[in-house]
Amino acid sequence: xxxxxxxxxxxxxxxxxxxxxxxxxxxxxxxxxxxxxxxxxxxxxxxxxxxxxxxxxxxxxxxxxxxxxxxxxxxxxxxxxxxxxxxxxxxxxxxxxxxxxxxxxxxxxxxxxxxxxxxxxxxxxxxxxxxxxxxxxxxxxxxxxxxxxxxxxxxxx
Amino acid sequence: xxxxxxxxxxxxxxxxxxxxxxxxxxxxxxxxxxxxxxxxxxxxxxxxxxxxxxxxxxxxxxxxxxxxxxxxxxxxxxxxxxxxxxxxxxxxxxxxxxxxxxxxxxxxxxxxxxxxxxxxxxxxxxxxxxxxxxxxxxxxxxxxxxxxxxxxxxxxxxxxxxxxxxxxxxxxxxxxxxxxxxxxxxxxxxxxxxxxxxxxxxxxxxxxxxxxxxxxxxxxxxxxxxxxxxxxxxxxxxxxxxxxxxxxxxxxxxxxxxxxxxxxxxxxxxxxxxxxxxxxxxxxxxxxxxxxxxxxxxxxxxxxxxxxxxxxxxxxxxxxxxxxxxxxxxxxxxxxxxxxxxxxxxxxxxxxxxxxxxxxxxxxxxxxxxxxxxxxxxxxxxxxxxxxxxxxxxxxxxxxxxxxxxx
Numbered sequence: 268x269x270x271x272x273x274x275x276x277x278x279x280x281x282x283x284x285x286x287x288x289x290x291x292x293x294x295x296x297x298x299x300x301x302x303x304x305x306x307x308x309x310x311x312x313x314x315x316x317x318x319x320x321x322x323x324x325x326x327x328x329x330x331x332x333x334x335x336x337x338x339x340x341x342x343x344x345x346x347x348x349x350x351x352x353x354x355x356x357x358x359x360x361x362x363x364x365x366x367x368x369x370x371x372x373x374x375x376x377x378x379x380x381x382x383x384x385x386x387x388x389x390x391x392x393x394x395x396x397x398x399x400x401x402x403x404x405x406x407x408x409x410x411x412x413x414x415x416x417x418x419x420x421x422x423x424x
Numbered sequence: 425x426x427x428x429x430x431x432x433x434x435x436x437x438x439x440x441x442x443x444x445x446x447x448x449x450x451x452x453x454x455x456x457x458x459x460x461x462x463x464x465x466x467x468x469x470x471x472x473x474x475x476x477x478x479x480x481x482x483x484x485x486x487x488x489x490x491x492x493x494x495x496x497x498x499x500x501x502x503x504x505x506x507x508x509x510x511x512x513x514x515x516x517x518x519x520x521x522x523x524x525x526x527x528x529x530x531x532x533x534x535x536x537x538x539x540x541x542x543x544x545x546x547x548x549x550x551x552x553x554x555x556x557x558x559x560x561x562x563x564x565x566x567x568x569x570x571x572x573x574x575x576x577x578x579x580x581x582x583x584x585x586x587x588x589x590x591x592x593x594x595x596x597x598x599x600x601x602x603x604x605x606x607x608x609x610x611x612x613x614x615x616x617x618x619x620x621x622x623x624x625x626x627x628x629x630x631x632x633x634x635x636x637x638x639x640x641x642x643x644x645x646x647x648x649x650x651x652x653x654x655x656x657x658x659x660x661x662x663x664x665x666x667x668x669x670x671x672x673x674x675x676x677x678x679x680x681x682x683x684x685x686x687x688x689x690x691x692x693x694x695x696x697x698x699x700x701x702x703x704x705x706x707x708x709x710x711x712x713x714x715x716x717x718x719x720x721x722x723x724x725x726x727x728x729x730x731x732x733x734x735x736x737x738x739x740x741x742x743x744x745x746x747x748x749x750x751x752x753x754x755x756x757x758x759x760x761x762x763x764x765x766x767x768x769x770x771x772x773x774x775x776x777x778x779x780x781x782x783x784x785x786x787x788x789x790x791x792x793x794x795x796x797x798x799x800x801x802x803x804x805x806x807x808x809x810x811x812x813x814x815x816x817x818x819x820x821x822x823x824x825x826x827x828x829x830x831x
Binding site: 290291292293294295296298299320322326329330333334335336337351352353354356357389390391392393394395396397398402405406407 | 505506507508509510511513514545546547548549550585586587588589590591602603604605606607608609622623664665666667668672673674699703729731735740743744746747750751753
């Protein structure tokens with residue numbers, strides 16, 4: 268990581284701390300902002316958060332490792348999460364996932380070679396009445412068919 | 425395909441209580457003329473019970489928090505709706521945010537809290553921006569902020585914290601832990617959040633639907649509310665219906681409705697089983713469809729999942745157990761290891777490599793988990809294991825060895 272990049276990241280994290288406060292209770296929202304922008308929370312980012320909140324870096328790591336939506340390793344540029352819980356399962360989640368796997372040439376849980384997509388399962392997205400459902404980044408799509416799911420992926424840049 | 429549109433103007437839903445007419449701010453305008461005691465009495469009259477699933481009397485919770493001595497109190501709205509098959513809070517927050525937020529302001533006034541926190545599950549991130557805009561509008565109308573609607577000393581504001589995909593954070597002490605910036609692991613109780621909650625202060629944690637009901641109770645009175653439903657289950661309930669039926673969605677129905685009546689309303693055909701209360705609830709076979717959904721008989725947080733004749737119940741059970749293995753926080757042993765063992769048992773049945781004596785031991789393990797787990801997750805995760813194996817034993821144990829029938 269270049270020094271300028273480090274400085275930029277530090278500045279960015281400082282702005283989040285200014286927004287949410289330098290108390291530990293601000294941690295979850297700060298981590299969210301970093302995750303949203305960088306798609307992961309790097310070791311350096313964790314150390315900066317810890318420094319600014321005056322806690323040990325391992326405390327920050329322990330929170331990241333607990334939550335499903337926070338990760339310390341970079342994922343693909345777009346995160347696709349397919350709901351695997353029973354209502355979506357009954358409406359044809361399996362066929363949707365298989366179509367995505369064939370189209371992208373990867374198994375679920377992996378990232379494409381060009382780093383464009385990471386595809387994973389998610390637990391109940393709360394869209395059970397409109398299954399099968401999936402989320403691409405922070406947008407959700409419902410009543411999927413295998414064909415529709417693949418079309419949606421094709422539209423993603 | 426994109427069905428989540430935040431548009432509070434376009435309302436088509438109707439219902440006796442929650443989905444009845446309400447205009448933003450009306451309840452707040454009313455409470456500033458009332459005393460805190462009056463509101464608590466109305467709440468007591470209503471006999472409202474917590475809508476998250478546990479069914480704790482809301483008036484008791486509010487009275488205890490109101491009585492707790494502290495200069496800082498909090499009211500938290502639990503919108504970490506993670507139970508499989510539940511999506512009523514999504515509907516309330518996207519279509520009726522005024523009910524939820526006004527309910528929080530009422531709570532702030534009644535228990536003496538200055539700050540409200542909406543804990544929104546990470547899966548509903550798309551609601552964050554519209555809800556924050558909505559709060560900004562409320563501030564402009566002085567429904568939030570200092571000296572609300574000119575009432576001297578009535579200061580209250582709401583912030584939103586986004587969860588990050590952890591089912592266990594729906595448990596109130598785990599929710600508080602994660603709000604404080606820790607891992608979302610449940611705490612030992614007592615002490616209860618009503619006196620030692622967020623940042624060690626008295627904290628009242630209520631479900632989205634509970635707060636929405638309170639807004640209507642304030643407007644129309646506790647005795648009006650308790651006219652609906654049954655003796656021990658007053659009011660109405662939002663049901664999140666999914667699975668094999670023609671009309672899935674959110675329904676507002678009175679407590680005490682029979683399972684068979686509900687199935688008729690949602691136009692379910694050839695129904696074999698109904699899972700009531702989400703993954704941690706109970707699976708009801710056809711022979712029990714005349715039972716009533718109410719605290720007296722089958723209590724629920726509102727999730728109703730319908731399975732027709734074509735479904736493989738062992739596959740359903742496996743899906744539930746995989747969910748619990750995934751979502752157990754791993755803090756206490758019965759839940760961390762127990763759920764793994766139950767899932768292994770299901771897989772053994774699937775492969776046809778089980779003995780009845782071992783399955784019975786696993787049922788015993790399930791009952792042990794129900795009494796020894798630290799929080800509601802491990803206490804209720806054996807429910808589907810025990811109820812599905814009991815109620816569908818003919819189907820499950822008569823399957824051909826090693827083969828998966830149906831889907």
